[in-house]
Amino acid sequence: RVLEASEDAITVLIQTKKGEWFEIGFQFEAESPHKLLGLRVEDREAPPAGAQSKIEAPAPPLTEGEAMSLVEKHLNELVAADEFSGTVIIAKGGVPVLQKAYGLASLEYNVPNRIDTKFNLGSINKIFTQIAIGQLVGQGKLSFDDPLGKLLPDYPNRAAGEKVTIRQLLDMASGIGDFFGPEFKAMPKDRLRTIKDFLPLFANKPLEFEPGTKHQYSNGGYIVLGAVVEKVSGQDYYDYVRDHIFKPTGMQNTDWYEADLPTPNMASGYTREGMGGQHARRNNLYTRPAKGSPAGGGYSTAGDLLKFALALQSGKLRLPDFRKPAGGESQNSHPGNTAGFPGLGIAGGSLGINALLEVGADQGYTIIVMSNYDPPSAEATGKKIRGLLARVKN
Numbered sequence: 001r002v003l004e005a006s007e008d009a010i011t012v013l014i015q016t017k018k019g020e021w022f023e024i025g026f027q028f029e030a031e032s033p034h035k036l037l038g039l040r041v042e043d044r045e046a047p048p049a050g051a052q053s054k055i056e057a058p059a060p061p062l063t064e065g066e067a068m069s070l071v072e073k074h075l076n077e078l079v080a081a082d083e084f085s086g087t088v089i090i091a092k093g094g095v096p097v098l099q100k101a102y103g104l105a106s107l108e109y110n111v112p113n114r115i116d117t118k119f120n121l122g123s124i125n126k127i128f129t130q131i132a133i134g135q136l137v138g139q140g141k142l143s144f145d146d147p148l149g150k151l152l153p154d155y156p157n158r159a160a161g162e163k164v165t166i167r168q169l170l171d172m173a174s175g176i177g178d179f180f181g182p183e184f185k186a187m188p189k190d191r192l193r194t195i196k197d198f199l200p201l202f203a204n205k206p207l208e209f210e211p212g213t214k215h216q217y218s219n220g221g222y223i224v225l226g227a228v229v230e231k232v233s234g235q236d237y238y239d240y241v242r243d244h245i246f247k248p249t250g251m252q253n254t255d256w257y258e259a260d261l262p263t264p265n266m267a268s269g270y271t272r273e274g275m276g277g278q279h280a281r282r283n284n285l286y287t288r289p290a291k292g293s294p295a296g297g298g299y300s301t302a303g304d305l306l307k308f309a310l311a312l313q314s315g316k317l318r319l320p321d322f323r324k325p326a327g328g329e330s331q332n333s334h335p336g337n338t339a340g341f342p343g344l345g346i347a348g349g350s351l352g353i354n355a356l357l358e359v360g361a362d363q364g365y366t367i368i369v370m371s372n373y374d375p376p377s378a379e380a381t382g383k384k385i386r387g388l389l390a391r392v393k394n
Contacts, residue, residue: 001047006059009390013047021046025386061393068098070388075381079103082279084381085270086354086371087115089302090389092364094310099302105267105372107281116301118253118266119370120288121355122348123296124305126222127319128241130170132229134320135244141232142166144322151228156203163211166228169221170322173214175207176221179295190260192289195230195237198223219295226294237294249311254300256292259285266299267372269352281373284352296348300355302368309359309366313341347382349375356382365389 003023004011011025024041062070071090078084085103089096101113136142142151148169149161160176168174179201191197202220209216226237233240238256246254257263269288270281292298300308311317344359354375358367367385369378 004387006390015046019046025383059391062388062391064092064097064392064394067388067392071098071385072100074384075100075102078377078381083373084371084377085113085373086119086267086369086378087113087117087302088370088381088385089115089306089366089368090385091306091309091366091368094306094313094366096306103372105265107268107270108283113267113372114265116253116265116303118257118263118299118301119355119372120267120269120292120348120350120353121296121298121300121370122350122353123219124300124346124348124355124357125292125294125296125298126348127344127346128245128298129222129225129229129294130320130322131245131317132233132237132241133166133170133225134318134322136229136232137166137320142228144170144320148224148228151231152224155224156199157205157207160203160207160211163207165211166225167322168211169218169225169228170320172216172218172221173212174218174221174224175209175211175213175216176218176224177202177205177208178217178219179223180219189286189288190290192293193258193291195223195226195293198289198293198295199227219293222295223293229294245317249307249316251300251304251307254298254304254308256298259288259290263299269372271351271374273351273374281352284350287351288353296350300370302370305357305368305370306366309344309357309368312344312359315341319344347379349379354378358382358386 001013002010003013009026011023013021013023015021022041068090075084075088079102087101088098090098099115101115101117103113105111105113105117137144144167145165147162148155148164152161155161164174164176169176179198181201183201229240230237242255257266269284271284271287272281275282289297312319343364344357347356352372352374354371354373354377356367356369356378360366367382369382371377
Protein backbone atom coordinates (compact mmCIF):
# COMPACT_ATOMS: atom_id res chain seq x y z
CA ARG A 1 0.00 0.00 0.00
CA VAL A 2 1.31 3.44 -0.89
CA LEU A 3 1.14 5.75 2.13
CA GLU A 4 2.81 8.87 0.75
CA ALA A 5 4.35 9.96 -2.51
CA SER A 6 6.13 13.12 -3.61
CA GLU A 7 8.55 14.19 -6.32
CA ASP A 8 11.54 12.67 -4.54
CA ALA A 9 10.14 10.19 -2.02
CA ILE A 10 7.64 7.38 -1.62
CA THR A 11 6.52 5.47 1.47
CA VAL A 12 4.82 2.08 1.27
CA LEU A 13 3.35 -0.36 3.78
CA ILE A 14 4.10 -4.03 3.14
CA GLN A 15 3.25 -7.36 4.72
CA THR A 16 5.67 -10.31 4.73
CA LYS A 17 4.77 -13.95 4.26
CA LYS A 18 5.03 -14.33 8.05
CA GLY A 19 2.37 -11.67 8.54
CA GLU A 20 4.77 -8.95 9.72
CA TRP A 21 4.11 -5.36 8.66
CA PHE A 22 6.80 -2.86 7.69
CA GLU A 23 6.83 0.71 6.47
CA ILE A 24 9.50 1.30 3.84
CA GLY A 25 10.51 4.75 2.71
CA PHE A 26 12.56 5.49 -0.42
CA GLN A 27 14.32 8.81 -1.00
CA PHE A 28 15.41 9.72 -4.54
CA GLU A 29 17.32 12.47 -6.27
CA ALA A 30 14.90 15.22 -7.28
CA GLU A 31 16.46 15.49 -10.73
CA SER A 32 16.84 12.86 -13.45
CA PRO A 33 18.00 10.05 -13.34
CA HIS A 34 16.43 10.01 -9.81
CA LYS A 35 19.03 7.79 -8.18
CA LEU A 36 18.12 6.17 -4.86
CA LEU A 37 19.59 8.22 -1.98
CA GLY A 38 18.25 6.41 1.03
CA LEU A 39 16.09 3.60 2.35
CA ARG A 40 14.29 3.44 5.70
CA VAL A 41 12.52 0.41 7.21
CA GLU A 42 10.33 0.57 10.32
CA ASP A 43 8.16 -2.01 12.11
CA ARG A 44 4.45 -1.24 11.99
CA GLU A 45 1.22 -2.61 13.42
CA ALA A 46 -1.29 -4.18 11.03
CA PRO A 47 -3.51 -1.50 9.45
CA PRO A 48 -7.25 -1.43 10.23
CA ALA A 49 -9.35 -3.79 8.15
CA GLY A 50 -10.52 -2.18 4.95
CA ALA A 51 -7.91 0.57 5.01
CA GLN A 52 -7.24 1.79 1.50
CA SER A 53 -4.09 2.99 -0.21
CA LYS A 54 -3.92 6.67 -0.87
CA ILE A 55 -1.60 8.93 -2.76
CA GLU A 56 -1.96 12.46 -1.55
CA ALA A 57 -1.15 15.47 -3.65
CA PRO A 58 2.36 16.75 -2.94
CA ALA A 59 2.43 19.20 -0.03
CA PRO A 60 3.42 22.74 -0.91
CA PRO A 61 7.15 23.53 -0.88
CA LEU A 62 8.79 25.21 2.09
CA THR A 63 11.75 27.44 2.65
CA GLU A 64 14.32 26.09 5.05
CA GLY A 65 13.26 28.64 7.66
CA GLU A 66 9.60 27.62 7.34
CA ALA A 67 10.56 23.95 7.74
CA MET A 68 12.56 24.70 10.90
CA SER A 69 9.63 26.63 12.36
CA LEU A 70 7.35 23.66 11.74
CA VAL A 71 9.90 21.30 13.30
CA GLU A 72 10.04 23.44 16.43
CA LYS A 73 6.24 23.65 16.58
CA HIS A 74 5.98 19.87 16.33
CA LEU A 75 8.60 19.33 19.04
CA ASN A 76 6.92 21.78 21.38
CA GLU A 77 3.64 19.90 20.92
CA LEU A 78 5.34 16.58 21.70
CA VAL A 79 6.96 17.99 24.83
CA ALA A 80 3.66 19.46 26.01
CA ALA A 81 2.10 15.99 25.62
CA ASP A 82 5.11 14.39 27.41
CA GLU A 83 5.91 12.36 24.31
CA PHE A 84 9.45 13.63 23.75
CA SER A 85 12.48 14.46 25.85
CA GLY A 86 15.90 14.86 24.28
CA THR A 87 18.00 16.77 21.78
CA VAL A 88 17.71 17.49 18.07
CA ILE A 89 20.27 18.69 15.55
CA ILE A 90 19.48 19.31 11.90
CA ALA A 91 22.57 20.20 9.87
CA LYS A 92 23.32 20.92 6.25
CA GLY A 93 26.85 20.80 4.90
CA GLY A 94 28.01 20.06 8.43
CA VAL A 95 26.54 23.29 9.82
CA PRO A 96 23.59 23.09 12.23
CA VAL A 97 20.49 24.92 11.06
CA LEU A 98 18.58 23.83 14.17
CA GLN A 99 19.89 22.51 17.49
CA LYS A 100 17.72 22.39 20.58
CA ALA A 101 17.20 20.44 23.79
CA TYR A 102 13.86 19.55 25.34
CA GLY A 103 12.62 17.92 28.51
CA LEU A 104 14.50 16.62 31.51
CA ALA A 105 17.72 14.62 31.84
CA SER A 106 16.67 13.74 35.40
CA LEU A 107 13.05 13.56 36.46
CA GLU A 108 14.17 12.90 40.03
CA TYR A 109 16.16 16.11 40.33
CA ASN A 110 14.40 18.24 37.69
CA VAL A 111 17.59 18.67 35.62
CA PRO A 112 16.88 19.88 32.06
CA ASN A 113 18.44 18.33 28.98
CA ARG A 114 21.08 20.44 27.25
CA ILE A 115 22.27 20.30 23.67
CA ASP A 116 25.47 18.62 24.95
CA THR A 117 23.71 16.11 27.23
CA LYS A 118 24.88 12.51 26.82
CA PHE A 119 22.22 9.99 25.75
CA ASN A 120 22.25 6.23 25.42
CA LEU A 121 22.78 5.24 21.77
CA GLY A 122 21.20 1.79 21.87
CA SER A 123 22.21 -0.17 18.78
CA ILE A 124 23.85 2.79 17.03
CA ASN A 125 27.00 1.45 18.71
CA LYS A 126 26.97 -1.41 16.20
CA ILE A 127 28.17 0.96 13.48
CA PHE A 128 31.37 1.56 15.49
CA THR A 129 31.93 -2.20 15.70
CA GLN A 130 31.44 -2.49 11.93
CA ILE A 131 33.97 0.27 11.28
CA ALA A 132 36.49 -1.33 13.67
CA ILE A 133 36.24 -4.67 11.84
CA GLY A 134 36.53 -2.88 8.49
CA GLN A 135 39.69 -1.10 9.61
CA LEU A 136 41.29 -4.39 10.66
CA VAL A 137 40.27 -6.02 7.37
CA GLY A 138 41.85 -3.09 5.54
CA GLN A 139 45.07 -3.70 7.47
CA GLY A 140 45.08 -7.35 6.36
CA LYS A 141 44.66 -8.68 9.89
CA LEU A 142 41.56 -10.70 9.03
CA SER A 143 39.14 -11.37 6.19
CA PHE A 144 35.38 -11.01 6.02
CA ASP A 145 35.29 -14.69 5.04
CA ASP A 146 37.44 -15.96 7.90
CA PRO A 147 35.63 -18.58 9.97
CA LEU A 148 35.07 -17.54 13.57
CA GLY A 149 37.14 -20.46 14.87
CA LYS A 150 40.23 -19.23 13.03
CA LEU A 151 40.17 -16.00 15.04
CA LEU A 152 38.65 -17.31 18.28
CA PRO A 153 39.77 -20.94 18.51
CA ASP A 154 38.40 -21.23 22.06
CA TYR A 155 34.89 -20.08 21.17
CA PRO A 156 32.55 -22.33 23.20
CA ASN A 157 30.30 -23.44 20.33
CA ARG A 158 32.43 -25.57 17.98
CA ALA A 159 29.78 -25.62 15.23
CA ALA A 160 29.69 -21.82 15.24
CA GLY A 161 33.47 -21.68 15.15
CA GLU A 162 33.59 -23.91 12.08
CA LYS A 163 30.64 -22.53 10.10
CA VAL A 164 30.14 -18.86 10.98
CA THR A 165 32.13 -16.19 9.11
CA ILE A 166 32.89 -12.60 10.04
CA ARG A 167 30.74 -11.47 7.11
CA GLN A 168 27.76 -13.41 8.47
CA LEU A 169 28.23 -11.91 11.94
CA LEU A 170 28.23 -8.40 10.50
CA ASP A 171 25.21 -9.14 8.30
CA MET A 172 23.14 -10.82 11.06
CA ALA A 173 23.16 -14.11 9.14
CA SER A 174 25.24 -16.20 11.56
CA GLY A 175 22.61 -18.16 13.47
CA ILE A 176 24.08 -16.96 16.76
CA GLY A 177 21.31 -15.89 19.10
CA ASP A 178 20.74 -12.90 21.34
CA PHE A 179 21.91 -12.26 24.87
CA PHE A 180 18.52 -10.78 25.80
CA GLY A 181 16.33 -13.48 27.30
CA PRO A 182 15.30 -15.05 30.62
CA GLU A 183 18.90 -15.30 31.87
CA PHE A 184 19.58 -11.64 31.11
CA LYS A 185 16.33 -10.54 32.73
CA ALA A 186 17.02 -12.54 35.89
CA MET A 187 20.66 -11.60 36.44
CA PRO A 188 21.91 -8.52 38.32
CA LYS A 189 22.91 -6.06 35.61
CA ASP A 190 25.98 -4.88 37.52
CA ARG A 191 27.67 -8.13 36.43
CA LEU A 192 27.73 -7.04 32.79
CA ARG A 193 30.79 -4.85 32.25
CA THR A 194 33.08 -6.70 29.79
CA ILE A 195 32.67 -8.74 26.63
CA LYS A 196 33.47 -11.89 28.60
CA ASP A 197 30.56 -11.13 30.92
CA PHE A 198 28.07 -11.27 28.03
CA LEU A 199 29.30 -14.46 26.33
CA PRO A 200 27.81 -17.00 28.82
CA LEU A 201 24.34 -15.64 28.04
CA PHE A 202 24.39 -17.12 24.50
CA ALA A 203 27.73 -18.55 23.33
CA ASN A 204 27.10 -22.14 24.50
CA LYS A 205 23.67 -22.37 22.89
CA PRO A 206 23.14 -24.18 19.55
CA LEU A 207 22.95 -22.13 16.38
CA GLU A 208 19.40 -21.02 15.68
CA PHE A 209 19.73 -21.71 11.95
CA GLU A 210 22.34 -22.77 9.43
CA PRO A 211 24.71 -19.80 8.91
CA GLY A 212 24.02 -17.86 5.74
CA THR A 213 20.52 -19.24 5.16
CA LYS A 214 18.56 -16.33 6.68
CA HIS A 215 18.88 -13.03 8.51
CA GLN A 216 17.89 -12.61 12.14
CA TYR A 217 18.73 -9.73 14.45
CA SER A 218 21.53 -10.76 16.76
CA ASN A 219 23.05 -8.69 19.53
CA GLY A 220 25.06 -11.78 20.44
CA GLY A 221 26.78 -11.72 17.06
CA TYR A 222 28.08 -8.22 17.73
CA ILE A 223 29.40 -9.24 21.13
CA VAL A 224 31.40 -11.89 19.28
CA LEU A 225 32.66 -9.28 16.80
CA GLY A 226 33.89 -7.24 19.76
CA ALA A 227 35.83 -10.27 20.95
CA VAL A 228 37.31 -10.58 17.45
CA VAL A 229 38.44 -6.94 17.55
CA GLU A 230 40.21 -7.62 20.85
CA LYS A 231 41.90 -10.78 19.60
CA VAL A 232 43.07 -9.35 16.27
CA SER A 233 44.09 -5.87 17.45
CA GLY A 234 45.63 -6.90 20.77
CA GLN A 235 43.65 -4.10 22.44
CA ASP A 236 40.66 -4.03 24.71
CA TYR A 237 37.61 -3.45 22.46
CA TYR A 238 36.64 -0.21 24.18
CA ASP A 239 40.19 1.15 23.96
CA TYR A 240 40.44 0.23 20.28
CA VAL A 241 37.27 2.12 19.37
CA ARG A 242 38.29 5.12 21.47
CA ASP A 243 41.73 5.25 19.82
CA HIS A 244 40.70 4.58 16.22
CA ILE A 245 37.21 6.09 15.93
CA PHE A 246 36.34 8.51 18.73
CA LYS A 247 39.66 10.32 19.20
CA PRO A 248 40.44 10.87 15.47
CA THR A 249 37.01 12.44 14.97
CA GLY A 250 37.03 14.56 18.13
CA MET A 251 34.16 12.67 19.79
CA GLN A 252 35.16 13.66 23.32
CA ASN A 253 31.76 12.97 24.90
CA THR A 254 31.22 9.48 23.55
CA ASP A 255 31.99 6.36 25.59
CA TRP A 256 30.56 3.37 27.44
CA TYR A 257 29.92 5.10 30.76
CA GLU A 258 29.20 2.72 33.62
CA ALA A 259 25.79 3.01 35.25
CA ASP A 260 27.07 3.24 38.83
CA LEU A 261 29.89 5.72 38.19
CA PRO A 262 28.91 9.41 38.34
CA THR A 263 29.07 10.92 34.84
CA PRO A 264 28.41 14.63 34.39
CA ASN A 265 25.63 15.78 32.09
CA MET A 266 24.22 12.33 31.27
CA ALA A 267 20.50 11.72 30.79
CA SER A 268 18.75 8.96 32.70
CA GLY A 269 16.35 6.84 30.68
CA TYR A 270 12.64 6.67 31.52
CA THR A 271 10.14 4.03 30.45
CA ARG A 272 6.42 3.43 30.76
CA GLU A 273 6.97 -0.33 30.40
CA GLY A 274 5.50 -2.16 33.39
CA MET A 275 3.54 0.87 34.55
CA GLY A 276 0.17 -0.75 33.93
CA GLY A 277 -0.97 1.86 31.46
CA GLN A 278 -0.22 4.74 33.81
CA HIS A 279 1.13 7.95 32.38
CA ALA A 280 4.07 7.91 34.81
CA ARG A 281 7.56 6.71 33.88
CA ARG A 282 10.18 4.75 35.80
CA ASN A 283 13.97 4.94 35.56
CA ASN A 284 15.41 2.21 33.30
CA LEU A 285 18.47 1.66 35.51
CA TYR A 286 17.65 -1.99 36.29
CA THR A 287 16.83 -2.97 32.70
CA ARG A 288 20.21 -2.31 31.09
CA PRO A 289 23.76 -3.61 31.56
CA ALA A 290 26.07 -1.72 33.90
CA LYS A 291 28.22 -0.99 30.86
CA GLY A 292 27.40 -1.05 27.17
CA SER A 293 28.93 -3.44 24.67
CA PRO A 294 29.93 -3.81 20.99
CA ALA A 295 26.21 -4.41 20.37
CA GLY A 296 24.97 -1.20 21.97
CA GLY A 297 24.46 0.78 25.14
CA GLY A 298 27.20 3.39 24.85
CA TYR A 299 26.55 7.11 25.20
CA SER A 300 27.10 10.14 23.01
CA THR A 301 25.88 13.66 22.37
CA ALA A 302 24.14 15.10 19.35
CA GLY A 303 27.23 17.19 18.67
CA ASP A 304 29.51 14.16 18.71
CA LEU A 305 27.22 12.30 16.32
CA LEU A 306 27.45 15.26 13.97
CA LYS A 307 31.26 14.97 14.12
CA PHE A 308 30.88 11.28 13.32
CA ALA A 309 28.64 12.10 10.36
CA LEU A 310 31.19 14.60 9.03
CA ALA A 311 33.98 11.99 9.36
CA LEU A 312 31.92 9.58 7.23
CA GLN A 313 31.15 12.22 4.63
CA SER A 314 34.78 13.30 4.35
CA GLY A 315 36.16 9.77 4.16
CA LYS A 316 38.08 10.01 7.46
CA LEU A 317 35.98 7.03 8.59
CA ARG A 318 34.64 4.42 6.20
CA LEU A 319 31.87 1.89 6.42
CA PRO A 320 32.96 -1.63 5.47
CA ASP A 321 31.23 -3.02 2.41
CA PHE A 322 30.75 -6.48 3.91
CA ARG A 323 27.73 -7.23 1.74
CA LYS A 324 29.91 -7.62 -1.34
CA PRO A 325 30.15 -11.15 -2.78
CA ALA A 326 32.44 -13.53 -0.92
CA GLY A 327 36.06 -12.62 -1.45
CA GLY A 328 35.51 -8.85 -1.31
CA GLU A 329 37.97 -7.51 1.25
CA SER A 330 37.94 -3.76 0.84
CA GLN A 331 36.15 -1.15 2.84
CA ASN A 332 33.73 1.27 1.27
CA SER A 333 36.31 3.21 -0.71
CA HIS A 334 34.44 6.39 -1.47
CA PRO A 335 36.80 9.31 -2.02
CA GLY A 336 37.46 11.87 0.66
CA ASN A 337 34.48 14.03 -0.18
CA THR A 338 30.75 14.02 0.34
CA ALA A 339 30.00 13.25 -3.30
CA GLY A 340 31.06 9.63 -2.87
CA PHE A 341 29.29 8.96 0.43
CA PRO A 342 26.10 6.94 -0.07
CA GLY A 343 24.36 8.17 3.08
CA LEU A 344 23.47 6.37 6.31
CA GLY A 345 20.38 5.79 8.39
CA ILE A 346 20.63 4.01 11.74
CA ALA A 347 18.67 3.95 14.98
CA GLY A 348 18.80 2.31 18.37
CA GLY A 349 16.21 1.81 21.05
CA SER A 350 15.18 -0.02 24.18
CA LEU A 351 13.30 0.83 27.36
CA GLY A 352 13.88 4.54 27.98
CA ILE A 353 16.32 4.73 25.06
CA ASN A 354 15.87 5.93 21.49
CA ALA A 355 18.37 7.56 19.14
CA LEU A 356 18.41 8.26 15.41
CA LEU A 357 21.16 9.30 13.01
CA GLU A 358 20.45 9.98 9.33
CA VAL A 359 23.30 11.29 7.21
CA GLY A 360 22.22 12.60 3.83
CA ALA A 361 24.25 12.01 0.70
CA ASP A 362 25.79 14.76 -1.44
CA GLN A 363 25.63 17.62 1.09
CA GLY A 364 22.11 16.70 2.14
CA TYR A 365 20.68 17.20 5.59
CA THR A 366 21.89 15.30 8.62
CA ILE A 367 19.21 14.53 11.20
CA ILE A 368 20.17 13.63 14.77
CA VAL A 369 17.51 12.92 17.39
CA MET A 370 18.36 11.56 20.84
CA SER A 371 15.76 10.76 23.49
CA ASN A 372 15.61 9.34 27.00
CA TYR A 373 12.05 8.10 26.43
CA ASP A 374 10.82 4.81 24.97
CA PRO A 375 10.85 4.16 21.22
CA PRO A 376 9.66 5.52 18.89
CA SER A 377 10.18 8.94 20.51
CA ALA A 378 13.31 9.72 18.47
CA GLU A 379 12.44 7.72 15.36
CA ALA A 380 8.93 9.18 15.01
CA THR A 381 10.37 12.66 15.48
CA GLY A 382 12.99 11.94 12.83
CA LYS A 383 10.30 10.76 10.42
CA LYS A 384 8.37 14.01 10.87
CA ILE A 385 11.53 16.06 10.32
CA ARG A 386 12.40 14.03 7.23
CA GLY A 387 9.00 14.71 5.75
CA LEU A 388 9.30 18.45 6.30
CA LEU A 389 12.83 18.59 4.87
CA ALA A 390 11.63 16.77 1.76
CA ARG A 391 9.49 19.82 1.04
CA VAL A 392 12.37 22.29 1.21
CA LYS A 393 13.24 23.68 -2.20
CA ASN A 394 16.55 25.49 -2.54
